[in-house]
Amino acid sequence: MRPRLPSCTPSRRxxxxxxxxxxxxxxxxxxxxxxxxxxxxxxxxxxxxxxxxMAEAPASVWAxxxxxxxxxxxxxxxxxLIGEAGSYQIGVLTPLPLV
Numbered sequence: 001m002r003p004r005l006p007s008c009t010p011s012r013r014x015x016x017x018x019x020x021x022x023x024x025x026x027x028x029x030x031x032x033x034x035x036x037x038x039x040x041x042x043x044x045x046x047x048x049x050x051x052x053x054m055a056e057a058p059a060s061v062w063a064x065x066x067x068x069x070x071x072x073x074x075x076x077x078x079x080x081l082i083g084e085a086g087s088y089q090i091g092v093l094t095p096l097p098l099v
Contacts, residue, residue, distance in 0.1 A: 030090070044069050059083040064096065073098045 047067050054062040059082060066076040076098050082091035 044074075047074070054078070060091065061088065066098070 047069055048071075049068065050066045052064040054064050056062075061079075061081045061083075063079045063081065064076070065079055067074045076096040078092075078094040078096055079090055080092035080094075081088035
């Protein structure tokens with residue numbers, strides 16, 4: 001299964017807003033995507049998170065994760081985690097609206 005990664009446009013709050021999806025066929029492409037987003041977190045020293053497991057299957061977990069900085073929600077993402085060799089990797093990352 002190939003991970004799908006969003007093309008993100010940072011909002012004024014620093015979070016990703018959905019644009020289009022792009023397929024990633026190897027780990028280096030996934031690493032490059034996440035490395036390209038680090039600038040939007042400049043000045044952020046600590047984060048808190050709220051994790052809600054939305055669903056579980058034998059090889060997948062879907063989690064709704066809200067990231068907080070200074071008590072304010074910074075971004076909210078749905079992670080589909082795919083099980084592989086006893087560990088999980090991001091299979092799909094979907095930006096969600098802040099609530």
